[in-house]
Amino acid sequence: MNTNPGLIGTKLGNTQIFLDDGEVRRVTAIKTGPCVVVGKRTPEKDGYAALRIGIGERRAKLVTKPSAGAFKKAGVEAARLVQEFRIDPELLDRFEVGQKLGAADIFQEGQFVDVSGTSKGRGFTGVMKRHNFAGAGTVGHGTHEYKRHGGSIGMNMTPGRTLRGQKMPGQHGNKKATILNLRVVRVLADESIVLVEGGVPGPRNAFVTVKGAIKKAPVPLPEPPAKEEPAANAPATDEG
Amino acid sequence: MSGSVPEIDAIEQAQMRERPTFRVGDTVNVHFRIREGDKERIQVFKGVVIRKTKGGAGATFTVRKVSSGVGVERIFPLHSPRIEKIEVTARGHVRRSRLYYLRNLRGKKARLRERQRQTSDES
Structure with a gap:
């Protein structure tokens, strides 16, 4: 079970970047987010620890009634796509329902990630x-x-x-595909984009999930720049 | 290829460097930073540009020179941080975009006429 934290993103496309020493890395740009924590699964209640992470928005008319109830209870906007990410139970307290997550909250440059998506459909092929x-x-x-x-x-x-x-x-294709051990070459915090070395399944604008690599040593979450802790403990004082 | 995605355009823009405008047929000096062990030095590669490829941040150009009787071609990424600078020393008059025919010519035949008129894509 991959309990490394991850996010949902959309594949933007491929490009290349130069490293400082002039080497070229061919990368896929993935816009992770804006993701919202729409719920949690706790060991006490659900028997396992996970974050329910949502991306995008869904028109009220298209939200099913059961999921509308879940969104309302969590106090968040209806998301286009919701996925659960199993995480280490000890990390559960670092996330709040309703919290917005960007690439820099989860990923670090140099770490390895697994990317899954739906591969391009090729129809009935020989x-x-x-x-x-x-x-x-x-x-x-x-x-x-x-x-x-x-x-x-x-x-x-x-x-x-x-x-x-x-x-x-x-x-052939149009099937879930996961690419393991792609190196994160760069994390653009402002745009919430991760540049991942190599190719990623699916067409542009398709949803992909990016998780810490299961076959590498787990990487600790990036330390929040002193903003997450006070916000998590006392969100009200921040506003007031 | 991915020219219509604004986020990717922004990433590529950030990679691109200020380079002098030059065309195929021009003679250039490419100051290229080379790593030898721990030391870094700059090597100048001087020759004729025989090909330019497009591709945003991935654009490249090929320089050909004849070094002690042997033709040498190098492909440089136009926006590579290893290129210290590019000097244009001569502007050649050519009628095609890929000068592969120079490979079959040597000596006096491999010369290019100097371009007289300044064309519109030069600043």
Whole structure:
């Protein structure tokens, strides 16, 4: 279970940036947020610790009644998309329901993240595009109507059936895909953008989730610049 | 490619540096910072620009020179922080955007005519 904190974002697209020593990093820009904590799951009540994080806004007409109730109870605007992020129970107190989260609240430069999204749909495709089959190989010598086929799908009487999981043509893409261990090259706090090295599944403007990498040592949350603690303890005094 | 996303344009703008305008066919001196172990020094690469590619912050240009009888080409990222400066020493008159034909020419034939008129894209 990935209990590293994360955020929802939208993929903006790819670009490149220069590091100080002149090296180029090809990056994907992900606008994380503005995310809002729309709820919490606590070990006492729910048996596990998680943050419910929302992004975007949804017109009142389109909000289902059960979720409208949940948003109302939390005192936040209806979000377009809500996802739960399992976190370490000890970190739960650092977040408040209604709190806005930006990239700099969660991510640090240099850390590794996992990014999931829905890959671009390619429809019903053949085995060459979908599974990188080689096709008929020698196209010629009388080969016809077989150039992009997959070849044999099994044996004869034994086992007498096609094995489960045999790679065949079918729907390709439009499926959840996760890319592990992408390095965060830069965090733009003001715009709430993370620049992540490498590619990210899905088209531009698609929602993606960015989480601390599960296969790397956990990275502590960036220390808030002394603004989060007083706000979390006594939000009323800040306003007054 | 991603020219229509304002956030990405802003990121690219921030990467871009002030560079003199030069065209394909011009002779330039590229002052390029080179790391040797711990020391840094500046190497000047002097030659003819035979290609420029677009691409915002990722724009590159190729410089060709003949060094002790061997043709040498280097591709520089236009906005690389390692480029200290670019000096334009001559403006050449050329009629195409990619001067690959220079690779097949040597000596006197590989010279370019000086460009007389100033064209509109130069400031």
